[in-house]
Every structure is written in structure tokens, then in C-alpha cells.
Amino acid sequence: MYAVIKTGGKQYVVEPGQVLKVEKLNLPEGSSVEFEALMVRDDNGVKVGEEAKGVKVKATVVRHGKGKKIIVFKYKAKKHYQRKYGHRQHFTELQINEIVS
Template sequence: MYAVIRTGGKQYVVEPGQVLKVEKINLPEGSEVELETLMIRNDDGSVKVGDEVKNAKVKATVVRHGKGKKIIVFKYKSKKHYQRKYGHRQHFTELKIEEIVG
């Protein structure tokens, strides 16, 4: 069984027991969260989409918060003596998918 969820403006395919990094969610570590479900595929191969998944839930637990790898942003204009370099580290939340109820 797997499901497609939406969080942080992105969509993810998840299964029970999976650990997943998503955009930062402001919840303390160890708390439970229910994620918006877009689609569910059962073990027998049936697929539920749209109004069929209104009551479906994907329950996850917040494992930890952190920062991703540093990305270097470098801007340069030739012949104008313009250079700008800075870094960025995106915040993330690590979730463990506990169960899919559909």
C-alpha cells in the first residue's frame, strides 16, 4: 500500500515505515501530524483518487529538524567588476510515515 501526499508545495509517494525529508513544519519533535492525501493504492491494486480519499489519512511522526547541504549562489557580470557570492541552507523536517488509513 502506498499513497501520494502533498506538503510544503510538493508531492511525495510514501509507504508505511518510510523516513522522508520535507519542507520545515513548525511542530516539536515526536509529535504526530496528518498529511493531505491525494491518492491511495491498496495492496489489491485498486486506486482511490479525488472524493474517494476525503476520509483517508496519512499519519506521520516528526523525527527531527535540520538544515540541508549548503548551496553556493554566485552572481557575475562580465567587464563590470561585479561579483556576489553567498550560500543557502534550506531547513527541513524529517518525518516517519506511521500508517495509511484509507
């Protein structure tokens, strides 16, 4: 059984027991969170849209952190313009507990 959830402007395919990194959520570590399922696939088949309404995905916040640093380098040829800076994206790691119909 798996489901598709939406958080942080992105969609994720999740199944019970999976650990995944999503955009930072303002929740303390150890707290639980529920997501509305956009699509569900189980033994009975696939449910999408209105059929999947009411299906919840329960998850637990494992930890918060920062991703790997990426370097952003801006450059204009022959104009002596260079800018270099780094960025580390904040994330929340979730443990998917169950998909409840």
C-alpha cells in the same frame, strides 16, 4: 500500499515505514501529524480525488535540521560585479507510520 500527500507546496509518494525530508514544519520533535491523501493505491486498486477523500497518512516528526550548503554566485561579465553567498534549507524529517482509510 502507498499514497501521495502534499506538504510545503510539493507532493510526495509515501508508504508506511518510510522516512522522508519535507519543508520545515513548526512542530516539536516526537509529535504526530496527519496529512490528507491526494491518491491511494492498495489491494483494491487506485483511488484519486473524491474517492481518496477521508484517507489520512499519519506520521511522526523525527527531527529538524538544515540541508547541505549550496553556493549562489552572481556574476556579470566585464562589469566587475560578483556576489557570492550560501544557503542551507531547513527541513523536517518524518517517519510515516500508517495510511488509514
